[in-house]
Amino acid sequence: MYEKLRGIVLNTIRYSDKHNIVHIYTDGRGLMSFAVPLGKTQAARMRNALLMPLSLIDLEANVHSGRDLASLRELRRNYPLTTLYSDPVKNAIALFISELLTHVIQEPEGNEPLFRYIEQSVQLLEQMPDHIANFHICFLYHLGAHLGIQPNVESYRQGYWFDMIDGVFVPSAVRGHMHLKPDEAQVIHLLSRMTFSNMVVFRFNREERNRMLDLIISYYRLHNAALGTLRSPDILKQLFV
Numbered sequence: 001m002y003e004k005l006r007g008i009v010l011n012t013i014r015y016s017d018k019h020n021i022v023h024i025y026t027d028g029r030g031l032m033s034f035a036v037p038l039g040k041t042q043a044a045r046m047r048n049a050l051l052m053p054l055s056l057i058d059l060e061a062n063v064h065s066g067r068d069l070a071s072l073r074e075l076r077r078n079y080p081l082t083t084l085y086s087d088p089v090k091n092a093i094a095l096f097i098s099e100l101l102t103h104v105i106q107e108p109e110g111n112e113p114l115f116r117y118i119e120q121s122v123q124l125l126e127q128m129p130d131h132i133a134n135f136h137i138c139f140l141y142h143l144g145a146h147l148g149i150q151p152n153v154e155s156y157r158q159g160y161w162f163d164m165i166d167g168v169f170v171p172s173a174v175r176g177h178m179h180l181k182p183d184e185a186q187v188i189h190l191l192s193r194m195t196f197s198n199m200v201v202f203r204f205n206r207e208e209r210n211r212m213l214d215l216i217i218s219y220y221r222l223h224n225a226a227l228g229t230l231r232s233p234d235i236l237k238q239l240f241v
Contacts (some may be wrong), residue, residue, distance in 0.1 A: 003071055004062050005029060008118055009055040010102045012036075022051050024059070024103060028116045029106045032061065050075050052085060053098035054122050084126050089239055093136050096232040100140070103166070103227045104147060104220065114146040124196050129152060133199045133240040134199040137209065141191045142215045149223040153192040162188050164222055178222065180215065187212060210237045 007024040015021045015035065023033045036051065050057055060074040084090050101118065121139050125132065144150040152168045161171040161186035163177040169189070173179045180188065191212070194202055204212070213233055221227045 002062050003028070004058070004060055005032075006078065006115070006119075007032075007059050008101075008115070008122065009051050009057065010098050010105070011053060012051055012099055012113075016228075021221070024057075024113060025101065025115065025118065026059075026061075026110070026114060028110045029061075029063070030109045030111060031105050032108070032150075033069050034061070034072050036072065047075060050077055051225055052081075054084065054094045055081065056122060079123060081126050084122070088124055089132065092232070092235050093132065094122075096136055096230075097121075097139060097234055099230055100227075100234045103230070104224050106226060111146070117143070117146055121196070124178045131200040133209065134194065134202055134204070135196070136169055136236060137191065137212055137216070138194050138196055138199045140213075140220070141194065144220075147224070149220070151188055151192070151219075153189055156185075156189045158182075159184075161185055164219055167223075178218075184211075184215065186217070206237070206240055209240060213237070 005026040005028050007026045010023040010031075012020050012022045017038070018117050019035045019037055022036050024032050024034060026032050033110055036047070055077065056079040058074075058078045062071040062073060064070065084094050092217055105114075108158070125135060128135070140148070142150075145199065149167060150202045155169040157169065157171070159182050160171055161166075161173050161182060162180040163174060163179065166174075169185060170179075179185075190202075213236065217227075217233065
């Protein structure tokens with residue numbers, strides 16, 4: 001049965017001499033995997049251009065009950081992304097986001113708020129002319145709300161520690177838990193105020209930003225066993241001063 005869906009391309013992997021597997025996060029069916037034939041024709045090149053990481057597409061999927069792989073009948077771009085692939089900084093951010101999402105999104109059912117958040121974030125990244133050094137930090141922090149792991153900032157008090165296991169601020173370290181000391185816990189609270197609209201006013205140097213990236217990824221890893229080693233953060237850490 002064919003079904004019309006909106007999708008966000010996460011990644012493409014080589015499956016065989018004749019096919020790639022493309023993982024696409026869809027609005028109605030969550031994460032889906034598609035077998036896409038390889039080829040050197042113009043049609044194949046056009047199709048591959050539509051399946052770049054974070055491409056926003058409309059598609060018709062042939063959903064087979066009981067099968068892991070679906071097939072595509074129609075594929076169309078629903079939002080043009082040009083600077084995302086031509087600008088090396090935006091491209092590095094896009095590759096990081098797609099790699100992270102590939103690990104943390106596993107659900108085979110629709111989640112419209114999560115889909116909309118990712119879709120709108122990609123569109124914003126495409127539209128922004130500059131001042132995007134904090135984009136990945138802002139994206140990661142607020143993604144946590146859609147994954148059910150956002151820190152409880154209402155528990156924050158000056159001088160409190162941050163409990164990485166329970167996601168709350170505490171007056172003292174709890175034995176057996178991972179914690180951030182009060183100075184870094186204060187940064188986590190500060191990030192709760194960051195949005196895509198105001199992120200330019202948050203001034204961090206490279207060392208501070210990289211430390212925040214490491215902390216947030218560590219927090220994600222504690223709450224999502226599927227998040228293994230990521231390659232793209234090393235590239236991001238070299239981009240911003």
